[in-house]
Amino acid sequence: ETLWLVVPAAGQGRRMGADRPKQYLELDGRPVLAHTLARLHAAFPGARLCLCLDPDDDRFEPAWVPFAEWRRVTGGAERVDSVANALAAIAAEAGDDDLVLVHDVARPCVTVADLQRLRAALTDDPVGGLLAAPVADTMKRDDGAERVASTEPRAGLWHALTPQGFRFGLLRRALAAALEAGVTVTDEASAVEALGLAPRLVSGRRDNLKITHPEDLALAGQILAAQRA
Numbered sequence: 200e201t202l203w204l205v206v207p208a209a210g211q212g213r214r215m216g217a218d219r220p221k222q223y224l225e226l227d228g229r230p231v232l233a234h235t236l237a238r239l240h241a242a243f244p245g246a247r248l249c250l251c252l253d254p255d256d257d258r259f260e261p262a263w264v265p266f267a268e269w270r271r272v273t274g275g276a277e278r279v280d281s282v283a284n285a286l287a288a289i290a291a292e293a294g295d296d297d298l299v300l301v302h303d304v305a306r307p308c309v310t311v312a313d314l315q316r317l318r319a320a321l322t323d324d325p326v327g328g329l330l331a332a333p334v335a336d337t338m339k340r341d342d343g344a345e346r347v348a349s350t351e352p353r354a355g356l357w358h359a360l361t362p363q364g365f366r367f368g369l370l371r372r373a374l375a376a377a378l379e380a381g382v383t384v385t386d387e388a389s390a391v392e393a394l395g396l397a398p399r400l401v402s403g404r405r406d407n408l409k410i411t412h413p414e415d416l417a418l419a420g421q422i423l424a425a426q427r428a
């Protein structure tokens with residue numbers, strides 16, 4: 200069975216405030232992107248990779264890609280556009296029932312065990328699903344002026360992580376519908392949910408951090424070191 204990996208890496212990462220997109224920041228002597236692709240390859244060496252990059256990206260080096268079969272796809276304005284471009288690029292080869300795992304380039308700390316557990320959990324799932332972790336903090340909603348409007352019960356709340364995995368045909372329909380409706384979707388699962396389906400929550404490690412803010416880079420380095428120990 201063909202496994203497809205889509206890695207959106209076309210973001211600018213403005214919240215990092217760095218001199219380059221976050222996927223090119225150095226972590227243990229290698230760019231974040233190289234770490235992320237190495238983890239994915241360790242889990243799924245035979246998978247086919249689709250990497251979404253900004254058309255003006257002049258930092259990317261093919262030597263960072265460990266996969267035998269991969270292609271570069273032009274990213275879009277938003278993450279959802281980048282992933283939709285990837286699906287369009289593989290449409291001639293992908294079967295509707297092929298599993299597609301979408302993983303943020305900014306999550307280099309995902310473990311091989313979690314990747315393989317997710318795939319196993321989705322093998323016979325008619326909908327698909329995502330790695331997720333239960334929320335630990337008490338959740339507050341603000342009033343728009345940095346005061347608490349309400350406390351949201353945290354029971355039953357999860358952090359949506361990646362990868363998120365769905366069958367090619369379903370994911371393509373879901374993203375097309377979301378783009379058509381013009382609704383903002385920040386992950387693949389929410390596009391599938393909008394079709395009235397319920398993606399599976401596969402409990403994953405909380406240290407599957409998405410590098411977003413400046414302090415996250417050092418944290419990711421510590422997580423990788425701890426995972427090696």
Ligand code: C5P
Binds near residue numbers: 210274277282304
């Ligand atoms: O900005 P954020 O961390 O939410 O981005 C999540 C992922 O989506 C990152 O891997 C980023 O590179 C990617 N992305 C993309 N195309 C965009 C915006 C974000 O591939 N237009």
